[in-house]
Amino acid sequence: MAMQRSSGRPSAPRRTVLAGARVARSAGVADRGRITIEGGRITDIRSRDVDANGPLPDSRDTEVVDLPGHLIVPGFVDMHLHGGGGGSFSSADAEECLRVIDTHRRHGTTSMAASTVTGTLDDLARQAAVLAELVQQGELAGIHFEGPFISPGRCGAHQPDLLRDPDPTAVRKLIDAAHGTARMMTVAPELPGGLESVRMLSDAGIVAAVGHTDASYDATREAIAAGATVATHLFNAMPGLGHRAPGPIAALLEDERITVELINDGTHLHPAILQMAFRDAGAERVAFITDAMGAAGMNDGMYPLGPMQVEVKDGVARISEGPTAGSIAGSTLTLDRAFKRAVTVDDLTVDQAVQALSANPARLLGIDDRVGSLAVGKDADLVVLDAGYDLVGVMRQGAWLVRPEGI
Known part of the structure; x- marks a missing residue:
């Protein structure tokens, strides 16, 4: 997956859900995790199989990004x-x-x-x-x-x-x-x-x-x-x-x-x-x-x-x-x-x-209360990497700076 650069400071939707990727958390890397982002912050992280967490939100003000085969790490x-x-x-x-x-x-x-x-x-x-x-x-x-x-x-x-x-x-x-x-x-x-x-x-x-x-x-x-x-x-x-x-x-x-x-x-x-x-x-x-x-x-x-x-x-x-x-x-x-x-x-x-x-x-x-790890309540600052560990996406405070191609 190639990366597609965005221009300026794009506005974020009310809610973004990143699903299906490996997620690097302080407790270790979780397979098929799900991260929910609202208001520029992480509001929910689930580490089990997505199917076991219920259906993905179906809402006009929710952006669902499916990222199988990718790794999400903190910014x-x-x-x-x-x-x-x-x-x-x-x-x-x-x-x-x-x-x-x-x-x-x-x-x-x-x-x-x-x-x-x-x-x-x-x-x-x-x-x-x-x-x-x-x-x-x-x-x-x-x-x-x-x-x-x-x-x-x-x-x-x-x-x-x-x-x-x-x-x-x-x-x-x-x-x-x-x-x-x-x-x-x-x-x-x-x-x-x-x-x-x-x-x-x-x-x-x-x-x-x-x-x-x-x-x-x-x-x-x-x-x-x-x-x-x-x-x-x-x-x-x-x-x-x-x-x-x-x-x-x-x-x-x-x-x-x-x-x-x-x-x-x-x-x-x-x-x-x-x-x-x-x-x-x-x-x-x-x-x-x-x-x-x-x-x-x-x-x-x-x-x-x-x-x-x-x-x-x-x-x-x-x-x-x-x-x-x-x-x-x-x-x-x-x-x-x-x-x-x-x-x-x-x-x-x-x-x-x-x-x-x-x-x-x-x-x-002295900013680890806001950034440095993927945790509920922290800023939605994260990096999306492909299977070869090449960068394909960057999000800062819930807005894409580099948007994974195709989403």
Whole structure:
């Protein structure tokens, strides 16, 4: 079944019933389930054979969608995302930001945080003001500041001359610029002011993430004790595991308080490393992210990433010039591809993939009361996949954004 893209924001019927598909619920995947949606929310889920649940509603204001051979999963939630569709959240342009949002929604990411790229504090504050309005309008789930408080030795695609130590006064300036919508900030805790900033973020109810760091094992443990709860794209932009100097990876994997971000695009991580992270952390402590830049959903070419230029070749984004030329610059990943790869290449179960792509990031962003799982009372945010795990439908708040062909 191919997918047919809808335009704009279609209105939903009074009631929609999705029938006959496998349904991924917290208790496991149920065959031939039925989901009823009214007013943009899930009002009923039945997990047994449809025939045993009585006849389907026959009403002019009910849309019945028969989906045998398909899988319905919760809408994906991305807590680390910079751009897509040729646009960037760092643009400080609301229309461009909406293009990013629309691109990823049509690939199944129905909720997302907007990630910034290192810039001057004034530039980041201007970006935060625009993004905060989109959060308040319900378009975004919050703001993630990635940089400038990161290690020059692990800056990756961040411009080195704009990096700075995490002085709590500077950290507070960005928090204030977000007007209550900051959800996460990445900090290298070994830098001067790092631990104090982690404590400040934790006390403010903002996720403190350890990343782009040269922290030792012991320094990382101190950061966790100070309140850090996330590892920014674990394994990437940090020292590798060492048998005498285990570094941050060991500390982040072993601590039950930490959720680890993983970029599952086949470029950032070898499948064996991803599987090791799942074994060590457990599915309840993994969040798949895209770390996507403007080329997500687009063709190869040149794209901006904050103040830097990125060349995308064969779907891999790299900095094209300057002292960090050749460094991987985020990804061109979308979460529908991450889901398919998880279950077809990485040998993860559907339940594990749903935890990593929906439930866990929703919990960390503080929106799991509305999204992240298929449950009565939650928003009708869901993704329909065919037998090969390719996306054929996306629904957000009860309205189709990508409508399965033929319905």
